[in-house]
Amino acid sequence: MAKLKIALYWAASCGGCEIATLAIHEKILKLAEVADIVFWPVAMDFKYADVEKMADKSVDVCLFNGAIRNEENEHMAKLLRAKSKIMIAYGSCSYEGCIPGLSNFYNRQLTFDRVYIETPSTENPKKIFPQTKFKVPEGELEIPEFYDTVKTLAQTVDVDYFVPGCPPEEKTTWLALEALISGKLPPKGTVISHSARALCYECPRIREEKKVKKFYRPYEKIPDPEKCLLEQGFLCYGVATRGGCGALCPQANMPCTGCYGPVEGVIDQGAHFLSALASIIDSNDPEEIQKILDDIPDPAGTFYRYSLPDSLLRRAIIK
Amino acid sequence: MKKITIDPITRLEGHGKITIFLNDDGSVANTYFQVPELRGFEKFSEGRPAEDMPQITQRICGVCPEAHHMAATKALDDLFHVEPTSTATKLRELLYSAFYVTDHTTHFYILGAPDFVVGPDAPPAERNILGVIAKVGLELGGAVINTRKQNHWIIQTVGGRPIHPCFGLPGGVSRAINEEERAQIEEIAKQSVEFGKVSLKVFDDVVLKNKIYLDMVLSDTYTQKSYNMGLVDENNKVNFYDGKIRVVGPDGKELCKYAPREYLEHIAERVEPWTYLKFPYLKKVGWKGFVDGKDSGVYRATPLSRLNAADGMATPLAQEAYEKMYSTLGGKPANYTLATHWARLVELLYAAERLLELSRDPEITSPNIRNIPTATPDEGVATVEAPRGTLTHHYITDEKGIIKKCNLIVGTTNNYAPLFMSIKKAAEDFIKPGVEITEGLLNRIEMAWRPYDPCLSCATHALPGQLPLEVTIYDAQGNEVKKLSRGI
Numbered sequence: 001m002a003k004l005k006i007a008l009y010w011a012a013s014c015g016g017c018e019i020a021t022l023a024i025h026e027k028i029l030k031l032a033e034v035a036d037i038v039f040w041p042v043a044m045d046f047k048y049a050d051v052e053k054m055a056d057k058s059v060d061v062c063l064f065n066g067a068i069r070n071e072e073n074e075h076m077a078k079l080l081r082a083k084s085k086i087m088i089a090y091g092s093c094s095y096e097g098c099i100p101g102l103s104n105f106y107n108r109q110l111t112f113d114r115v116y117i118e119t120p121s122t123e124n125p126k127k128i129f130p131q132t133k134f135k136v137p138e139g140e141l142e143i144p145e146f147y148d149t150v151k152t153l154a155q156t157v158d159v160d161y162f163v164p165g166c167p168p169e170e171k172t173t174w175l176a177l178e179a180l181i182s183g184k185l186p187p188k189g190t191v192i193s194h195s196a197r198a199l200c201y202e203c204p205r206i207r208e209e210k211k212v213k214k215f216y217r218p219y220e221k222i223p224d225p226e227k228c229l230l231e232q233g234f235l236c237y238g239v240a241t242r243g244g245c246g247a248l249c250p251q252a253n254m255p256c257t258g259c260y261g262p263v264e265g266v267i268d269q270g271a272h273f274l275s276a277l278a279s280i281i282d283s284n285d286p287e288e289i290q291k292i293l294d295d296i297p298d299p300a301g302t303f304y305r306y307s308l309p310d311s312l313l314r315r316a317i318i319k
Numbered sequence: 320m321k322k323i324t325i326d327p328i329t330r331l332e333g334h335g336k337i338t339i340f341l342n343d344d345g346s347v348a349n350t351y352f353q354v355p356e357l358r359g360f361e362k363f364s365e366g367r368p369a370e371d372m373p374q375i376t377q378r379i380c381g382v383c384p385e386a387h388h389m390a391a392t393k394a395l396d397d398l399f400h401v402e403p404t405s406t407a408t409k410l411r412e413l414l415y416s417a418f419y420v421t422d423h424t425t426h427f428y429i430l431g432a433p434d435f436v437v438g439p440d441a442p443p444a445e446r447n448i449l450g451v452i453a454k455v456g457l458e459l460g461g462a463v464i465n466t467r468k469q470n471h472w473i474i475q476t477v478g479g480r481p482i483h484p485c486f487g488l489p490g491g492v493s494r495a496i497n498e499e500e501r502a503q504i505e506e507i508a509k510q511s512v513e514f515g516k517v518s519l520k521v522f523d524d525v526v527l528k529n530k531i532y533l534d535m536v537l538s539d540t541y542t543q544k545s546y547n548m549g550l551v552d553e554n555n556k557v558n559f560y561d562g563k564i565r566v567v568g569p570d571g572k573e574l575c576k577y578a579p580r581e582y583l584e585h586i587a588e589r590v591e592p593w594t595y596l597k598f599p600y601l602k603k604v605g606w607k608g609f610v611d612g613k614d615s616g617v618y619r620a621t622p623l624s625r626l627n628a629a630d631g632m633a634t635p636l637a638q639e640a641y642e643k644m645y646s647t648l649g650g651k652p653a654n655y656t657l658a659t660h661w662a663r664l665v666e667l668l669y670a671a672e673r674l675l676e677l678s679r680d681p682e683i684t685s686p687n688i689r690n691i692p693t694a695t696p697d698e699g700v701a702t703v704e705a706p707r708g709t710l711t712h713h714y715i716t717d718e719k720g721i722i723k724k725c726n727l728i729v730g731t732t733n734n735y736a737p738l739f740m741s742i743k744k745a746a747e748d749f750i751k752p753g754v755e756i757t758e759g760l761l762n763r764i765e766m767a768w769r770p771y772d773p774c775l776s777c778a779t780h781a782l783p784g785q786l787p788l789e790v791t792i793y794d795a796q797g798n799e800v801k802k803l804s805r806g807i
Contacts, residue, residue: 012358013381014379014380014384015381015382016381016384016482016483019381020381020482023482069358070355098378099375100359100360100378102367102375103358103359103362103363105363105366106359106365111357111362111363114361115357115359115362115597116590116597119361119588120713121586121599121726121728122587122590123589123602123606124590128591128592129590130357130593130594130595134592134593136349136593137349138349139322139340141353141593143336143593143594143595144355146357166378166483167381167482217368218488219370219395219488219692222689248479248485249480252478252494254479254486254493257371257374297368297719298366298367298368298721301366301367301368302368305371
């Protein structure tokens, strides 16, 4: 059997997905037996031009991490899509937009104003902003255009599979690679994880009755180490989050923040969490309900912590 | 005029890009180092609950998330006016020490060592971690992998997750450790101390005993006389987790020593229109352009500058190594960029020794890991030493603890101007009229920035091989004349 040709690329990301890819440790040797990595900028010769010269669909699989934040990210996404038979959005940024996607609450100008003018350490009396093209005495320098809106990979090109997580856990990565190696591919559009259901099903915490009178922020109270965090009033996102990570955060006494994205069949993770929340509030009195909900600061930024660009909201309207 | 573009050299919150303009005679007219990416955490943190900042800001960098997690957590202590418990402080520093051991190990063996151990002119195919292992032996190669793996286990055990930990809270941490975990950590710490010692011996045997390498370390091309910044404890010893920021001039004289809350009196950032990254500099000295010396506010925040800015190391073996380094380099401060690799190994030994001390601390397994904040949050500033430079987080919130303003001065950003200058100087010294631009020559330019370990070159960290590099030479009309490239 011919070896699989794999390409890996990072767009707007933190590098954690690259580290996560390597976290398969010794299995990377197993991967090397069956696959050739034809393009991986962090590890190998980086040649945009070589990718351009490749025949269309000559790469079997592209694992693409990072969101689409600027012109260069978009260009590479389109180029790699054309060259690859299978395109995989690897990790939360390319799948859903992730934490950098919170930028969609603002826009380019507001971001530039903050970073290049307002920040108290910045000394910029002439109000200089970075320019995509700038003439220096010796010639012209270029940098890619920074977009107003963070987009997911699937909003940019056709995507075949999604691997969730910020970053994906080792076992999730391997599950995806195994499917590729064995050729036993799931239906197009599948989110590859060990679970399609909510994280709660794999969380060792004891669940009883979800009736909440007051919500607490993580710093306000020490949680009971055995009991469900949501039942204790902490905004644990597990109920609206796909499982597969092994419930690492709840086991460290911290609420799940939702990085594995929505459960199977749910389009909008934030709306799903909101409906779950509505069902556990222990009151029928509208005023009291309002009071209970007032304890939740920043609902949009919390419920859509990882999924704003991929949600039905996508971004805030800036007037 | 010809234009050489090295794109991308690495990632610095994005992909770095070096452009070298040549005069008609082939000498260097000017060099630019651009960072073509921005993500804007300073803006979109606004509106978020402050307690989420450790988990939000660590997404700036997935290679050193521990540094952001720690700076943010400490900024929350300040913001909520709460002191962490003694055990919580120690657990944070314990995790941070384990993180330093892994990070410095990967940098030295995978990025730094190939140039020295295998040689700067060795074929690229050998100039990588595999080449290093071939030279130093499989046993040490195994120890490199083991040290990383074991210390990652500590990070996951204490911090909750292997990448992007979740344990930091104002006033403490979310999880205590038990005796069984403590004993395992102590065992790993012992091995890490041994590993630190062996690593310094490798440096001694391979680099210091080779006159060619030592001459290269001491050469003018790789010398830069800028200010040095680093966090120090109350005895002016190097500290990664806490202390005051001390700045020492290229002549070794202390310029200032300040608490994190005073950073705005000392640090300013400059904006240039051709890059997305800002250039921090010492405010009181002022911005004088991309030049070194006492009158220029350019400063470095690297392992070497931390050692230059301090009076020594707080642990015995590291102190010994510190003294040896300075006696070999002819005293303090050392302004030799390539000696940064050596300083990194001194720090590696310190981190391992500190890890061992903390693992044996009788309080470390105490369940008393959190103080609940009761004061109204308002403003918080904190500084830690990230492996790649002094990292400062600054938040202002409303009375409910919602972020209103956020400012971040990130590790590698501190080094943007000196990095740029090191590249420029190496380019000017090596690219001369009539000299053919070879792969080895490009590597010598690359060696000028590698000691800084610009963040997300980090990603290469974890891999066998060096940073990929492509240099394209264009003529005045922008036509491609020559292309050189190399990878692993």
